[in-house]
Amino acid sequence: MFDLDKPSFLSAKLGRRQALQRAAHLTLSGAAVALLAGKDALAADHSAMKGSAEQDVRILNTALGAEQEAVAAYQAGAECGLLRKPTLGLAVQFQGHHKEHADALAATVSKLGGTPVAPKRDYGFPVSSLKSEKDVLQFAAGLEKGAVSAYLGAVPIFADRELAKVAASILGDEAMHWAVLRYALGENPVPSAFVS
């Protein structure tokens, strides 16, 4: 994961920060582990309020389906041959994050007594309409922007506030992906003070 080519637009300083990056990655994984470790208590709480647990599982499973599609989308993006080195590295790294989100969501669904949805075999991506690196980055940026909105729409409706926190934590990560992809496209990376 960390032999990624440094995106040139983020300046060469990034190279000296690889150790830091590695530490940040460990923290992230640590956070994901902690999120799941708390789920025994969550599961117990939920059995006491069954209806809202079922609703939370539905919300988690829908988010899981979208994350699985994002993993497949980055796979298609990486395999289409249009991404050059710096952006290819980004795609691989962001795909890794989406995998971590999917794993965390699936484990949480199971802990709460639900059945995690399975990834689809074919997502029917509009690959034929992707003709340049820019097209691929724009497609990815659109998905990441949509993911920010989706998690924003999930935060207020979880019955369990701990799950809302998990959603907000993922939202932050998706927003960073979106900003970096916009930057790679030469667009203003942070176009507004609020997301919607």
Next chain:
Amino acid sequence: MTSRFLAALFTTVVAFTGTTAASRPQGDAARGAQIYERCIACHALKRNRTGPKHCGIFGRRAGGVAGFDYSDAMAASGTVWDSESLDRFLEAPMDAVPGTSMGYDGVKVPQDRADLIAYLQSATADSPLCR
């Protein structure tokens, strides 16, 4: 005197609230296309994804896209999609269809909903958006 004034006032108020309820804001489909970017983690106009495709939604019954695995709640809702039912659903999906798998808080600004609905209405099966 006072009671006549109150009666007149009452009539005015009823007439006024009557019109506001009946007239949702005019929608702008072009702006709706931008609002639709909030939906594209899960939806596309032309293909089923985590959520069902939207082409041809006006006049279709809820849960009506063949091959999409809807929640029981959506499949049994008995709703037919038009401006009014979409407005209600998109404001608060989980209140409008309790048990829906669309885990999303909703679009809270009436003008945003009107724009979004105008965009969905323009996505008829034979429109350029859907061909």
